[in-house]
Amino acid sequence: xxxxxxxxxxxxxxxxxxxxxxxxxxxWLLLAAFKTRAEMFKIPPVIFPHKINIDNFIYVLKxxxxxxxxxxxxxxxSTFLALLLAIPAAYSLARYNIKRSKxxxxxxxxxxxxxxxxxxxxxxxxxQKVGIFDTLVGLILLYTAFNLPxxxxxxxxxxxxxxxxxxxxxxxxxxxxxxxxxxxxxPLVRSGIAVVVIFSxxxxxxxxxxxxxxxxxxxxxxxxxxxxxxxxxxxxxxxMAALAVLQTLPVVxxxxxxxxxxxxxxxxxxxxx
Amino acid sequence: xxxxTKIHTEPIPERIxxxxxxxxxxxxxxxxxxxxxxxxxxxxxxPLIYALYVSLTNLNLTRPALNKFIGLNNYLLLLKDxxxxxxxxxxxxxTVLSILFELVIGYFCAKLFVRAEKIKGVNILRxxxxxxxxxxxxxxxxxxxYILNPTLGIINYIFKILHLPILPWLGDEKLAxxxxxxxxxxxxxxxxxxxxxAGLNSIPKSLIEVAELEGAGWWKKFIHLEIPFISNIxxxxxxxxxxxxxxxxxxxxxxxxxxxxxATEMASLLAxxxxxxxxxxxxxxAVAVLILILSTILVxxxxxxxxxxxxx
Numbered sequence: 001x002x003x004x005x006x007x008x009x010x011x012x013x014x015x016x017x018x019x020x021x022x023x024x025x026x027x028w029l030l031l032a033a034f035k036t037r038a039e040m041f042k043i044p045p046v047i048f049p050h051k052i053n054i055d056n057f058i059y060v061l062k063x064x065x066x067x068x069x070x071x072x073x074x075x076x077x078s079t080f081l082a083l084l085l086a087i088p089a090a091y092s093l094a095r096y097n098i099k100r101s102k103x104x105x106x107x108x109x110x111x112x113x114x115x116x117x118x119x120x121x122x123x124x125x126x127x128q129k130v131g132i133f134d135t136l137v138g139l140i141l142l143y144t145a146f147n148l149p150x151x152x153x154x155x156x157x158x159x160x161x162x163x164x165x166x167x168x169x170x171x172x173x174x175x176x177x178x179x180x181x182x183x184x185x186x187p188l189v190r191s192g193i194a195v196v197v198i199f200s201x202x203x204x205x206x207x208x209x210x211x212x213x214x215x216x217x218x219x220x221x222x223x224x225x226x227x228x229x230x231x232x233x234x235x236x237x238x239x240m241a242a243l244a245v246l247q248t249l250p251v252v253x254x255x256x257x258x259x260x261x262x263x264x265x266x267x268x269x270x271x272x273x
Numbered sequence: 274x275x276x277x278t279k280i281h282t283e284p285i286p287e288r289i290x291x292x293x294x295x296x297x298x299x300x301x302x303x304x305x306x307x308x309x310x311x312x313x314x315x316x317x318x319x320p321l322i323y324a325l326y327v328s329l330t331n332l333n334l335t336r337p338a339l340n341k342f343i344g345l346n347n348y349l350l351l352l353k354d355x356x357x358x359x360x361x362x363x364x365x366x367x368t369v370l371s372i373l374f375e376l377v378i379g380y381f382c383a384k385l386f387v388r389a390e391k392i393k394g395v396n397i398l399r400x401x402x403x404x405x406x407x408x409x410x411x412x413x414x415x416x417x418x419y420i421l422n423p424t425l426g427i428i429n430y431i432f433k434i435l436h437l438p439i440l441p442w443l444g445d446e447k448l449a450x451x452x453x454x455x456x457x458x459x460x461x462x463x464x465x466x467x468x469x470x471a472g473l474n475s476i477p478k479s480l481i482e483v484a485e486l487e488g489a490g491w492w493k494k495f496i497h498l499e500i501p502f503i504s505n506i507x508x509x510x511x512x513x514x515x516x517x518x519x520x521x522x523x524x525x526x527x528x529x530x531x532x533x534x535x536a537t538e539m540a541s542l543l544a545x546x547x548x549x550x551x552x553x554x555x556x557x558x559a560v561a562v563l564i565l566i567l568s569t570i571l572v573x574x575x576x577x578x579x580x581x582x583x584x585x
Contacts, residue, residue, distance in 0.1 A: 096302025122323035145316030
């Protein structure tokens with residue numbers, strides 16, 4: 001009994017230490033965001049800023065608020081559009097015996113596996129011709145295509161778990177297809193929808209490549225703005241750190257609120273938690 | 274009521290069953306799935322065909338009017354291009370090396386978390402531990418380039434205190450490459466760890482007890498108990514990580530931008546630079562098409578082997 005307790009203490013201590021060491025780089029970034037420019041360049045390095053200085057945050061918020069807004073609108077709208085297309089598609093693939101539905105499923109997933117650089121070159125040319133280059137509409141449409149395969153794939157596995165009997169009972173009660181989807185299907189797969197929403201928003205929010213190529217100024221997204229801080233000759237580390245913290249914060253909050261959905265999201269629903 | 278049940282239990286004649294394929298239900302099914310399919314056709318298939326076409330031209334974004342069909346010329350040039358070979362080699366080596374490290378470190382972390390299962394707050398600790406997966410790779414790259422900065426960086430300062438040599442982490446060819454591997458491993462080990470935890474938790478407690486009663490050491494338990502239970506989950510993880518590594522862009526863009534020299538050049542980065550910085554769009558498209566072919570082959574191989582073992 002005694003031995004058991006001491007080994008418990010050791011494993012508790014090691015998990016705490018391991019986690020602390022592992023996220024130390026993130027804490028270092030957080031500290032940097034509060035330092036003044038002078039503190040950033042001191043040698044030996046200043047560990048704790050001597051006061052809680054929020055000037056960096058105020059500066060980058062003023063400087064980058066349009067990019068925050070662009071990223072937010074692009075994330076939310078493309079997630080919504082992807083769900084709008086994915087829910088009926090996933091329902092159909094899970095429920096109806098349409099010809100070659102397995103092939104369709106695989107093809108949809110395979111579009112998610114494609115390296116984005118392969119489609120981005122032609123899309124850049126098309127966007128310029130159509131006149132949606134550097135617009136939010138263009139970005140939203142693009143991100144929808146990028147979030148759609150994941151949404152379909154996750155929702156299929158959730159719809160398959162819903163017992164058919166419930167829907168059949170509703171059908172007998174006189175519900176039509178839209179009513180069944182709205183009042184029975186969607187509420188029953190709400191966990192799946194949560195997974196899709198969490199990951200689509202995080203992916204879109206975090207994307208650099210599409211934003212870098214498809215925007216210039218009007219629709220510039222937050223990661224692109226962040227990258228441009230680092231590309232100047234004289235890197236403003238303290239501002240970069242502040243913007244990075246602000247960019248990361250929403251994702252951290254989402255992660256904490258939704259820990260139980262994360263495993264199924266990370267593995268395309270392939271692993272149950 | 275009784276008659277109705279009787280009608281339902283009677284087998285449907287084959288002729289009618291066949292007709293059902295084209296009946297209302299089937300049409301509704303297609304009607305529901307078609308918008309998504311059309312959307313993906315427009316945004317994936319059409320651009321891919323377009324990319325293939327662009328790769329056969331000498332398109333230059335600054336003077337699109339001079340665009341000319343040049344056949345396989347870009348591809349011939351590519352095969353002779355040493356930068357391209359380096360980029361592909363770097364990408365593949367990065368993929369193999371990082372995944373190996375992620376698996377080994379991920380396994381040890383997973384064991385630690387599973388052992389500490391009953392400890393207070395372990396769920397919150399695990400969520401904190403997986404934060405690196407959630408931050409954008411761009412932030413990971415920027416953050417590490419700050420930490421590894423030769424003069425201001427904390428790593429070199431710690432090295433100095435410990436009387437270790439001060440190193441140009443991202444400035445030396447070999448070191449820069451392995452620094453990026455390390456950043457990659459840091460960011461994605463928690464992902465493997467989560468999967469391995471899920472796998473380890475799926476082992477029935479009774480089996481573990483039997484193994485312990487029979488005096489199986491950790492190696493025996495690892496080979497005969499843990500590996501069989503985690504292998505399917507791990508193959509999903511490896512599959513996803515291979516895909517992601519082949520697309521690698523952000524971390525390199527934020528840290529070394531491919532340099533010094535070509536030491537950290539990656540396939541996606543090369544295609545990006547050729548197309549959008551040097552405006553050699555036809556050439557860039559050819560790079561992109563070859564990346565696509567390469568990743569399709571790898572995906573097929575991995576997917577087939579998973580399919581055979583019933584993982585997906």
